[in-house]
Amino acid sequence: MTTFTNRLLGAALGAAVALGAHSAMAEMAIKFSLDWKFEGPAAPYILAKKNGYFEEEGLDVTIDSGNGSVGAITRVASGAYDVSLADINSLVEFNASNPDRAMKSIFMVYDRPPFSLFMLKKSGITKPEDLIGKKLGAPVFDASRKLYPAFASATGLALDAVTWESMDPPLREPMLVRGDVDAISGHYFTSILNLQAQGVTKDDLTVFQYKDFGMDFYGNGLLASPDMMEKHPEELRAFLRGVVKGWRAAIADPASAIDALKEVDPLIDPALELQRLQMAIDENVVTPDTLANGMGLVKTDRMAKAIDQVALAFGFEKKPTVGDVFTDVFMPGAEDRKIK
Numbered sequence: 001m002t003t004f005t006n007r008l009l010g011a012a013l014g015a016a017v018a019l020g021a022h023s024a025m026a027e028m029a030i031k032f033s034l035d036w037k038f039e040g041p042a043a044p045y046i047l048a049k050k051n052g053y054f055e056e057e058g059l060d061v062t063i064d065s066g067n068g069s070v071g072a073i074t075r076v077a078s079g080a081y082d083v084s085l086a087d088i089n090s091l092v093e094f095n096a097s098n099p100d101r102a103m104k105s106i107f108m109v110y111d112r113p114p115f116s117l118f119m120l121k122k123s124g125i126t127k128p129e130d131l132i133g134k135k136l137g138a139p140v141f142d143a144s145r146k147l148y149p150a151f152a153s154a155t156g157l158a159l160d161a162v163t164w165e166s167m168d169p170p171l172r173e174p175m176l177v178r179g180d181v182d183a184i185s186g187h188y189f190t191s192i193l194n195l196q197a198q199g200v201t202k203d204d205l206t207v208f209q210y211k212d213f214g215m216d217f218y219g220n221g222l223l224a225s226p227d228m229m230e231k232h233p234e235e236l237r238a239f240l241r242g243v244v245k246g247w248r249a250a251i252a253d254p255a256s257a258i259d260a261l262k263e264v265d266p267l268i269d270p271a272l273e274l275q276r277l278q279m280a281i282d283e284n285v286v287t288p289d290t291l292a293n294g295m296g297l298v299k300t301d302r303m304a305k306a307i308d309q310v311a312l313a314f315g316f317e318k319k320p321t322v323g324d325v326f327t328d329v330f331m332p333g334a335e336d337r338k339i340k
Helices: 003-026 040-050 069-077 088-097 148-155 169-178 188-197 226-231 233-252 254-264 270-285 288-293 300-314
Strands: 028-033 059-064 083-087 105-108 115-120 135-138 163-166 183-187 205-209 220-224
Touching: 028 069, 028 233, 040 059, 040 233, 040 254, 040 270, 059 233, 069 083, 069 088, 069 220, 083 088, 088 105, 088 220, 088 300, 105 233, 115 148, 115 169, 115 188, 135 169, 148 300, 169 183, 169 188, 183 188, 188 205, 188 270, 220 226, 220 233, 226 233, 233 254, 233 270, 254 270
Parallel strands: 028 059, 028 083, 135 163, 135 183
Antiparallel strands: 083 220, 105 220, 115 183, 115 205
């Protein structure tokens, strides 16, 4: 066999080995649960899959819709899913109630939280103390409702100053419009647009965003199962790189992200979900911190203050530390976390 032939054979074998390695990597399946339905803020993850960003990282990612942060956390805690998107404050509560199954967030997505209260202007509610004696409504698992005690403390309201009525998520905004409740709690980009669909404009509303009342919470982050964290650290890092690529592409061209979302759920209203995605980008993802430092990180002092407020809201006997609920061990490098 000639040297040239040997070289050709060696090259072919090398290519086969490389392809085999890539195929083996591509066989690393990850089950990913969203926190909610296939709405605008879910589009960057769908776009990452459509554009092959996860595949480029050697991952086969399945993306499923969710039914709230508590459900998304439980899915990972049970081992049914490898990664989920969930409110980090709900994770703090889960860990306090389930110390034997405590988990950590590995990446912050919403640098600013969407937690809010919504009132019709005609209700006459213009400041927190106007809520005294009023009826508020939300699903029992709503993050803004669960964190209301912290809002009450920050604004000087007694916990029993309001009453709460529970309902299924689709009934929340209609009940406000009908006057069945005086106010509702919810994510800013969810309830604003759901109310718009009910014929209520932003000009018709008074909105208390928790972040405007000294509540410097973080919002939704990504968490991984203990098995993934222990056995597949590089795959988790690769997954996070793919997530950032998806958000970067969605920020640059939100319409393309919504097009990808519509392929997954043909029943969405593209115009409405484009608004919802843009609101999440502008209000929650693109901030001075993420522009300067990229996505994913938390500031220890800010997170510690948020934990203090969450502990107050839920009445924890033992307050967790920042290291108990967040780790940057799987964080991609600075260049891989840039959003613009």
